[in-house]
Amino acid sequence: MARRQCGCFVELTMEMGEPFAAAPGQFVHVRCEVPGLILRRPYSLYDVRKGSASLLIREVGAGSAWLCAVEEGCELDMLGPLGRGFSMSAGGRHALIAGGTGIAAIRFLATRLMELDGDTVVFWGVEGEKECGGLHGALDGEFDLRLATMDGSAGYAGNVIELFRASGTEGFTGIYACGPRGMLAGLAECIGSEGLARLQVCMEERMACGVGACRGCAVPVSSPPGGYLTACKDGPVFTGRELDWRRING
Amino acid sequence: MARRQCGCFVELTMEMGEPFAAAPGQFVHVRCEVPGLILRRPYSLYDVRKGSASLLIREVGAGSAWLCAVEEGCELDMLGPLGRGFSMSAGGRHALIAGGTGIAAIRFLATRLMELDGDTVVFWGVEGEKECGGLHGALDGEFDLRLATMDGSAGYAGNVIELFRASGTEGFTGIYACGPRGMLAGLAECIGSEGLARLQVCMEERMACGVGACRGCAVPVSSPPGGYLTACKDGPVFTGRELDWRRING
Amino acid sequence: MAEDKRVDLGIELSGIRLRNPVLVCSGTYGNGREYAEWLELEALGGLMTKSVTLAPCPGNAPPRLWETPSGMLNSIGLENAGLERFLADELTWLSHLDLPVWVNVAGFSPEEYVEVAGEISRTGLAAALELNISCPNVKRGGIHFSHDAHEAAALVELVKAEIEIPLYVKLTPRCTDIAHTAAMVAAAGADGISMINTFPAMAVDIETASPRLGNVTGGLSGPAIHPIAVRMVWEVARAVDLPIIGMGGIWTWKDAVEMMMVGSDAVAVGTLNFADPAAPLGIVDGIAAFLERKGMDSVTELVDMVRGEDE
Amino acid sequence: MAEDKRVDLGIELSGIRLRNPVLVCSGTYGNGREYAEWLELEALGGLMTKSVTLAPCPGNAPPRLWETPSGMLNSIGLENAGLERFLADELTWLSHLDLPVWVNVAGFSPEEYVEVAGEISRTGLAAALELNISCPNVKRGGIHFSHDAHEAAALVELVKAEIEIPLYVKLTPRCTDIAHTAAMVAAAGADGISMINTFPAMAVDIETASPRLGNVTGGLSGPAIHPIAVRMVWEVARAVDLPIIGMGGIWTWKDAVEMMMVGSDAVAVGTLNFADPAAPLGIVDGIAAFLERKGMDSVTELVDMVRGEDE
């Protein structure tokens, strides 16, 4: 395991003994060796190459703090890749919208869509430029990246949904998003019911088992009405129409 | 805080901003920053000099593991010095008996007794030579140290009470001991009721508050019958006659 | 593997042979299938299924999980696909394994309990039933029965009359005197006790002054509650003469041994499965090594080893 | 210090003015003196003394402490020097401080409770009484009353008749329906509720198959039980109209705010004092900073902020 600091994020890169086949949007469920902390922590795959996989981690609590400080060379105890990733098709024009650490799944997705000859624009919302360190510059080299900062320190001043709207939401064959629930709900509202047909979102629910066994990571879905699917196994990626946005808003 | 490894023990030396006046047998109550672990850990003072104090720590669980690995330069959160130490008088001939980490309090005591022109012999029981690394050699330079190892790897082969008995228990004006409860009980039996009058022992009870507030570290005493004193405040050092050895044995 | 060792880890509970005394708790291992690709389910002592209700049950509003110091809250709310799909999709699949299965039954009325229990018994595919009279996450039904030892006993009698397989009753820790409840359900005909379910508990996001769980309260599980579970098993083992499956915060093989020493005949691992789905197997190995070190021939020697003051 | 801040941390409980809502729990701060050399006791909101009994009480056989995941067990067993010495040595000393004192009273019979409570009330030196009807570490007396809400209520009536100062009743979590018990003691005339006491629990040394505590069982406290305490305060606050002093595993100012948001008017810090005797003062500062950040004028605005589904 190797570590790299990028602004407020830490990139952890693991050597993978075996071939590691994963789709963008899939995640790994990582054990954090903090006494008193009992659940694993889910992290999107950020970069997957032959022989290695990496995660992009932001310190928000005890588990992520442990991950950000874990000694280089240690082996992480991970389950995965888990869940259902984004479904992708060749060509097309794609809007990818990330909030905060949502950039992890979105970056992996952008890489793959470009491999499939897609035309991709990535919208990334963060608090301020400090948060992302040099990361946005580096990623901007990989694909067309448009930054929105809440504090106006770089790129568009405001939230990422506004930026996306300002860029014209039309003309995208696919819309993909990963970020906080509020951002996803805002996006769903912004693109309307017609846009939902082109939307796929990655839901960051709290998880226990990570494999569909505990039903802890329930996401409200439209069918059956009042029902739920699991973020860990049925998701974390759902289509815009699968979800019951009224119950997600609430 | 500086760290030194000695066999199975780690010596932690703290710079003391303020003058630190402490008696042998007194202890400090140290907070270990391990999530999920809530009580402080009591440690005997091992070496107290102008401007510094040190502890001798053996790794037996999560708290001591944290202490043994704490980064050099960190400040430890300690309460102390706490409790009642050994009472000492000038001159005399003294037998000091330590089991395992009991050597911490005993070494500090030996130093002070010698400063008071006492004639001291220290008996130290450990599992084997490996356990104490070079420590017994170093300490043997400071005072007359007789080692007993259970595995016979150095010094007397057997337990420290046998070694003490073999050396003749008579002729000592004072007998001082610190170690596991079983060892102390064995010693009390070995020296009989007459010897108890010359005995002082340091009791390593589990503690919560460390200052006499919670009554958690109760030690059975002979007066009042059926009563208890606290190891942390009334002790940890008690005279042989104060204790109710029947209830300590049981 | 433990089976190769000299010590005998096999036990018998109500006539059911288990290859070792380590089961997995209801609701923490799905119905086994979710883990089948990760490990060999047949190495477990037994499996207790997620609660089954008559009709499909959507479960509670999310969020359903919250982590607490050395513990977690859940408010799943009995989400399950209902009896029919359970029989078709899950029990049939499970029955092909060489693995004793306790089917956990829940309901919103005595009639529902009786119907579900009866159906499952009649399939002949379950080794035993576990009656969940104590789910803290359901407003109607569940919680009600366990609140009153008499009602719990009445339910046990009704269910017993409809089934042919052993009936284990799962007790809630939310009670004044768990030994009394255990004695009542024993008198009503229960074949065994499983204990404990989670503790009703709660957490709040102070930034928004709103509960962390959509359902407001949830059940606390994990190491935090282990010392309470141990005390409760100890009390029940002294009060009734039924087999006990002990659970609650078991995190290492030592916790499992402790649970057996205070009187449980087998143990079940719950929350720990989320941290490590293979942990139950490690616990089996740990128990085996302990028995060998102590020179014991059978795991049953551990049961009830601790003696109290008055014994 | 918190007092200098704009926000008002002062509260009134049963007519007693507290400079802030953070007290220290019975049995975890001695009678204050042990800590007087380390910090300024008068910065506390209030102090709840260690339980006092009529006669001196030697307490339970050691060991009396054991640490558990995010918690600890204790079986002190009401060790105290008895009423006479408490009055002479402790209460007199405490009464010279500008600090509201809740004297915690325990007993082995109703008569004892009444006698101790009456004597303390008559000294005029205590702000209030806290009735410990729920000590899990005493075989006779204590536990008995709290097991039965009716007996608890009867005791409250007897004690109330003998005293002139407010009576707070300390509830045990070992019960099926704590709101019911609270309602009963409220109806019997209690002036306030303090909750919760420790949970009866147990741990075993598997190497020797013997209990970790001399008394076999002890009380579990600390962060492990906090989510249960929060749920219980929430339930009681919805059931009775008395002031509540909430306690149980409070470890940070956030836990204190949470406890107030679910309905406790003040909080008490217990086990945390062993880790850091000055922690209650840090919690006061944390609450003050939170109020400022949220633009609240008084700490009483926090109380009962959380709304449930049905409210």
Ligand SMILES: Cc1cc2nc3c(=O)[nH]c(=O)nc-3n(C[C@H](O)[C@H](O)[C@H](O)COP(=O)(O)OP(=O)(O)OC[C@H]3O[C@@H](n4cnc5c(N)ncnc54)[C@H](O)[C@@H]3O)c2cc1C
């Ligand atoms: C499918 C999936 C993919 C994720 N990918 C990433 C990623 O690539 N990079 C990254 O940094 N984080 C990612 N997360 C979030 C990450 O799992 C959490 O930040 C982490 O679990 C926090 O653990 P902690 O112990 O540090 O914080 P905790 O102390 O557990 O929580 C700290 C704060 O974070 C919030 N939080 C914790 N977990 C979640 C969650 N699952 N969803 C929403 N809020 C949460 C809590 O409410 C709390 O306010 C992902 C989550 C999911 C479910």
Ligand SMILES: Cc1cc2nc3c(=O)[nH]c(=O)nc-3n(C[C@H](O)[C@H](O)[C@H](O)COP(=O)(O)OP(=O)(O)OC[C@H]3O[C@@H](n4cnc5c(N)ncnc54)[C@H](O)[C@@H]3O)c2cc1C
């Ligand atoms: C007055 C006093 C002085 C001490 N001086 C020293 C010293 O100089 N050097 C040193 O290494 N240790 C000393 N100890 C013991 C030390 O406090 C414990 O080893 C430490 O608390 C263990 O913490 P842990 O978290 O590492 O282990 P835990 O996980 O808490 O315990 C590990 C094992 O050690 C045993 N243990 C833990 N604490 C105690 C205790 N207080 N008494 C007896 N057995 C215990 C437990 O039963 C358990 O088997 C002293 C104890 C006291 C009361």
Ligand SMILES: Cc1cc2nc3c(=O)[nH]c(=O)nc-3n(C[C@H](O)[C@H](O)[C@H](O)COP(=O)(O)O)c2cc1C
């Ligand atoms: C996420 C989760 C879901 C659970 N679901 C059920 C259930 O459906 N039926 C049931 O009887 N118990 C259920 N339980 C309770 C467990 O079976 C077990 O009794 C409890 O968690 C205590 O054990 P533990 O501390 O090892 O987890 C559930 C527990 C958890 C954590």
Ligand SMILES: Cc1cc2nc3c(=O)[nH]c(=O)nc-3n(C[C@H](O)[C@H](O)[C@H](O)COP(=O)(O)O)c2cc1C
């Ligand atoms: C060592 C110890 C001693 C206690 N002694 C008493 C007591 O004498 N009387 C009492 O009513 N409660 C006593 N308690 C219970 C506490 O007052 C408090 O109710 C409980 O510990 C829960 O709070 P906490 O988790 O913050 O410690 C004691 C608790 C501990 C840990």
Ligand code: FES
């Ligand atoms: S986390 Fe268990 S079902 Fe998703």
Ligand code: FES
């Ligand atoms: S540890 Fe609290 S009285 Fe000794």
